[in-house]
Amino acid sequence: MWRRLASAVAALLVLFVGSLAFNAASGQSHWPGPLDFVRVHPWVVLLLLIPLALVGLGQPPRPGRRQDPLPPTAYRLPPRNPNFTGRDATLREVRQRLTSADDVAMLVVHGMGGVGKTQLAVEYAYRYLPKYRFVAFLDAEAPDLVAPQFVSLAGELGLAEVNSEQAIPRVYGNLVDRRPWLIVFDNAEKPGTLTHALPSGGLAGNGHVIVTTRVSGWSGSAGVVDLEVFTRQESMKLLVRRVPGMTEALADRIAEQLGDLPLALEQAAGYMGYNRTTPERYRELLASHLEDMIGQGEPSDRPAVVVATLWRLSVDRLQTEQPQAVRLLELCALLAPEPVPLDLFTGSPETLDETPADALAWDTTVGALAGLGLARRGEASLVVHRLVQAAVRAAMPAEAHTDARVRLCRALLAAVPDDLHSDPDARPRWQQLLPHVIAVTRDDPPAECAAETAVLLRLASEFLVQIGDFSMALALCERALALDESIGNRDPEVGFDLITLAQIHRDLGAPETSRRLAERALTVHEACLPADSPAIATDLATLARTLCILGEQEAARPLAERALRIDEAAYGPDDPYVSFDLIALANVHVDLGDHASAAPLISRALRIREAKYAPDHLYIGYVLLFQARVLHALNDSTAADLARRGAQILHTRLGRNHPKTEDAFALVGSLQGGAR
Incomplete structure (x- = not known):
């Protein structure tokens, strides 16, 4: 419209300028004919031209002339x-x-x-x-x-x-x-x-x-x-907006269980809306029936698409092109939704049906899962989303599920360190594998791997004791004992389970229960193992420490001394196991009021551990705190510095709010106050 108006105005200007040019060329003093009328009556002419211009502007455009843009x-x-x-x-x-x-x-x-x-x-x-x-x-x-x-x-x-x-x-x-x-x-x-x-x-x-x-x-x-999954805030926002009665706390927990996958969140909202299921009830169903729930509910915009079938075509394609990749995916489906170290599969020949013989074949097997979006690949690990895992588990035949469970139990048992005390790399390896051990051992095991499952449960509980998680350690070790007792012909393993339980109950403040378990473990091991077996030394040292707590120091001393002799003969004088015996014997002397006899035992234990463990290892922190208490009783001015160093190690390893860390800093405060 504005272009047409501009054209009309331009035409009038051209007419006006042209008439001026004509008069200038003719040299006349006045304008002839109609042009003279324009000079005399200009406003009349303009009023006559306005209707003509409006008529011209209202005419449709000529064919072929560019029109205004059409809507998209x-x-x-x-x-x-x-x-x-x-x-x-x-x-x-x-x-x-x-x-x-x-x-x-x-x-x-x-x-x-x-x-x-x-x-x-x-x-x-x-x-x-x-x-x-x-x-x-x-x-x-x-x-x-x-x-x-x-x-x-x-x-x-x-x-x-x-x-x-x-x-x-x-x-x-x-x-x-x-x-x-x-x-x-x-x-x-x-x-x-x-x-x-x-x-x-x-x-x-x-x-x-x-x-x-x-x-x-x-x-x-x-x-x-x-494009990654939702942030937790995005997940919570969707659920709170879509589901009546949804609180942020419940939305957070449901989003965690669904791995913040947008389709699963839409599906969850659809399920709760259709069935009028409360958010709390839906969370409970997810916790107990995840494999079933991923097939329930419909997103409002895509009713035919559900999480349960989302990856089926990709898996079917892999089954045809790279069946080994499907086997790998099924194994990962039974593990935790955490990074899975790839050496778990290459380190055990029984994990896969046929472990790829060369690096290229193995790389393409792993790469196939990442390439089709079924897993995220790290430098030396693989992560499968928890809902991909659930969908794969739901589609696995019972025989395949059992076979994968057995293979994983054996692979994990070969991969986890079983010597938590003397292996300096045990802690980081266990931190990496613990979620997968818990995932694989969560349910009752197949008979083919019941023994392996029991050992995994006990070893996991020993690691949890090491990091101070006694409640979870107790639950796992009780399951290990029940399994070993049900299998039969497992007396040494039953003894190991019993002594681990004794240590847990001692640390949980139940010394009478700890004593009963330790005495039973010692009886079992003395009946089936040689008298100089290091396992018997562990039983003796544990029982000695428990008797000290119960005030029976005189009965504890010969047990601790015998444990020390057995381990020194079995491992040598500078082995980490010997350091535990030294600490046990030092505890007896302290409880007897003989701090002077305890001090050299603790110093020797500290030297052994400092030579074997990292400077910030928990075992060093515990010895430092024990040494600080003993030296303080002997009026040694170095006690406060030792306590401060030990407390810092516990703070780093266990966190500031852990009860043992709080006790350590309380000790530091009391020693510093005494120094003043």
Whole structure:
């Protein structure tokens, strides 16, 4: 409209300037004819010209003349999700990268199934719809069906009688006059399967292409945005908004159980909304029936898509192309949703049916899981999302589940350190493997691996005692004892379980229970092991410490001395096991009031441990605190410094709020106060 008005005004100016030029050329003093009338009556002429200009402005444009831009046209764009949550930063990143100065016209949104790639692309299309003249949404999961969709798209653009071979170039040629345009290829496979459908040459700069995929390997073809699961805040926001009665605390716990996977959260909201299930009840169902719950409920925008079947096609494809990768995935499905060290599988020949013989074969086996979005690969580890694990477990036949459980028990038993006292690398290895040991031993074991499960449970409880988690250690060791007693012919193992339980009860403040268990362990081991067995030394030292707590120091002293002699003969004078016997004997002397006899025993134990353990090992911290108490009783001024060093070790290893750390700092305070 404004262009037409400008044209009319320009025409009047041309007429006026032309008349002036005519008069100047003729040299006349007045304007002839009608022009003289213009000079005499200019306002009358202007009033006569205004209606004519308005009539001219109201005329339709001539054929072929460029018209105002039409509103954007959308082809097969799914409905907008009214519950779309978060992702604002990612949407801005997608927009910025598509419109950046270096003219990147194609962007790949990559992520695991259910993470919300399609929803992000749909939301982007709607949010920036006014910026485009044409938007198309194509299903790229089946490469052979992409060209037929372009035939349909050609018809939408008014291109008649276009076959499959002509459709793609004809569509892009037509879109030159509709730029800027946007085409989304949803759920694409490997880059090579979509090359024929992407714009090339000069056509590539006329619009934007977004590809969503769960398959890796696109970085050489386009820029890639890796879409991760929701942040916990995004998960909680969605659940609180969608589910009546949902509190932030419950939303946090449900999101944790669902691994913050957007599809699973939508599915959960759909389930609770349809069944009128309370959030607390839904959380309980997730905890007890996760494999079943991932098949229940429907997202409001995609009723046919549920977590239980989300990865089935990928697994079926792997079964055909790389069956060893499926075996690896099934093993990971029974482990914790934590990083799984890959050497767990390569270190045990029984873990996989056929451990790949060379590095390349093994690398491609692991890479297949990462490539299809079924796992996230680290430098030396693999992480499988907890819901991928649940879906795989739900689809595993009972025989496959049992076989995988047996293989994992044996592999873990070969991988965990069984000498927690003398192995300096035991602690970090156990921290890495403990979640997986707990996951594999959670349920009653198959008969084929009951013995291995019992040993794993006891070793795990011994490690938990070492780090101060006595309540979990107690539960695991009680299960180990029950298993060993049910198997039969396991007397040495039963004795190990009993003495570990005795140590736990002693540390939990139940010395009478500890004494009964330690005496039973000693009786069992003396009946089935040689008299000089180090296992008997452990029983003796444990019983001696417990008797001290009960005030029976005189009965404890010969037990502690015998334990020391057995271990010195078995291991040598400088072995870490000897340090435990030295501490046990020193405790007896302290309880008898003989601090002078205890001091050299503690000093020797400290030297042994400092030579074997890291400077901040808990065992060194405990000895330092014990030494500080004894030296303080002997009026030694170095006691406060020793206590301070020991307390700092416990603070580093156990945390400031751990009861043992609090006791250590209380000791430091009392020694410093005494020094003043």
